[in-house]
Amino acid sequence: MAFALTPERERELQDILTRYPNKMAATIPVLHLCQDQHGWISDEIVHYVSQKLDVPPAHVKGVVTFYTLFNQHPVGKNQVWVCRTLPCALRGAYDIIEHCEKRLGVKCGETTKNGKVTLRTAECLASCGTAPMMQVNQQYYEDLTSEKVDEILRKLQES
């Protein structure tokens, strides 16, 4: 089989299995492990997870398509999500989104030509008290201003 987890991630998979009374419950955490390694969930990964957890491929596919955080296609090296929901919008989220689109030269949902950044909007990320905000890969950036955004995007383009 072409796809396999790295030994370290394989160990984590074994640890995940100890937490639940059955293997199916590990579907989401194991998909996260795979995406962490590969960037997106390919059909190969769907089959890999299905075999590892003794569940039908259709089950895994159904889970992948339900949750927005599983990428069904390759994405850029860095993920930028700008929160667009009301509490953030009340504090300037629409301007931040426009600013990002201008700076990166892409629309939300697209990836820059150099493959460095995928820009997307997000629904409320539980940081409404420090709005506007965005998430970059695993990091939250809060109380954004256009200067802060420029700095963040510049670093991503250099990454």
Next chain:
Amino acid sequence: MLRRTDYLTKVYSLGHTLDVYEKHAQGYQAARKVLLSMTREQVIEEAKKANIRGRGGAGFPMGVKWSFMRPHPTKLAYLVINADEGEPGTHKDRTLMEWNPHSIVEGCIIGCYGIGANTAYIYIRDELHLSKERMWGAIKEARAKGYLGKTPFGKNYPVEVYVHTGAGAYICGEETSLLNSLEGRRGEPRLKPPFPAQAGAFGCPTTVNNLETIAIVPAAFLMGCEAFSKLSSLHHLNDGGTRLYGINGHVKKPGVHELAVGVTLRELIYDVAGGVLGDKPLMGVIPGGSSTPVLRADEVVHAPDEKSPLNPWHGKSVLDVPLGVETMRGVGTMLGTCCATVMAEGTDPLLAFLNLMQFYHHESCGQCTPCREGSAWLDRTIQKIFDGEGTMEDLNLLSDIANNIMGNTICAFGEGTAMPALGFLKKFRKEFEAYVRGERRKGQARLTVN
């Protein structure tokens, strides 16, 4: 009445480690006392006295929920903690996970013992990476000290706590959807009954508690649950203790504050959050997350009946009613998650409405036709009015769509979409009509204060 407390927030500035929790917050003393000196039945009786209303949005009394758990001859039981925090406007649970994770672990130990479970899963939305890290860290520390594992505090009652993550779906905050997601399935809500207490996680009796609900349990048990309840000025309405109050939107100092239950919106906005941005007049407030109907700043309480719990505030501004589960219901909205979103005069209510309905359209799980089609139709129709192409019939159509969702769906997401829609339609009808007449235009619509 404004009264600050710091049962949960004291360690926020001191550190999130076990050391700090034990030294400064009498950490794990409540769990030790409960496991070593109380029976399960006593725990539940005591818990009821705290009058802790569920902090996840519905306000169900926690102790009563625990009492639904009956020992099963063959099946295990589970405690599941809801940290999916995704309701727009809600930003309190995350602070607990990041800055006081041990209160949650300790609450889980007491909760598991009380409901007869040996395992607790904390379901954290995947985006909250720091929260997951802090929770796992706290679990590890507690296990190393012998507070979790086979014999917590030396008592022969095993307790394990695990973190489980979602993958980006607001609907997974709905408790039965969350259970499906925990079991590794698509997060589609289940039909009730059976309720989780009968058949929840993995088909076993399960209690689902919000993260803040479980985090406050140690403080309540440490002080005595009745004394804890009485900290609230709404103790007489069985709405006890202290809560985390969030405030966001157009205020000078947004944030999260721990206060005795019963603070008013006016106190929260002006005394706690420093007033409205730019000292503008207030237009309206969404009291507890986007699913709770909006209140206009100029609304007045109408409760002439002396038996009504709201009668003491008859004729007064809604801003002067204490924020409680029953009191907010009394003024036609809900306390929800207790995090208020403030909108200053000048905010375009139609654009705000559109923003929210885009959220519900995006997040409907699609199982029920009224919700799937209705949320999309609401979004499209508001967009049409916003684009200047709407008619007065479209405004009536919006109410019809919302009314057709109410009561016709599997889960409360449907009401959570329809109720705020009906709220906006009722409260801002005049402004929406102005759009239809061409007196208000898309180009001038703003959500920010300049």
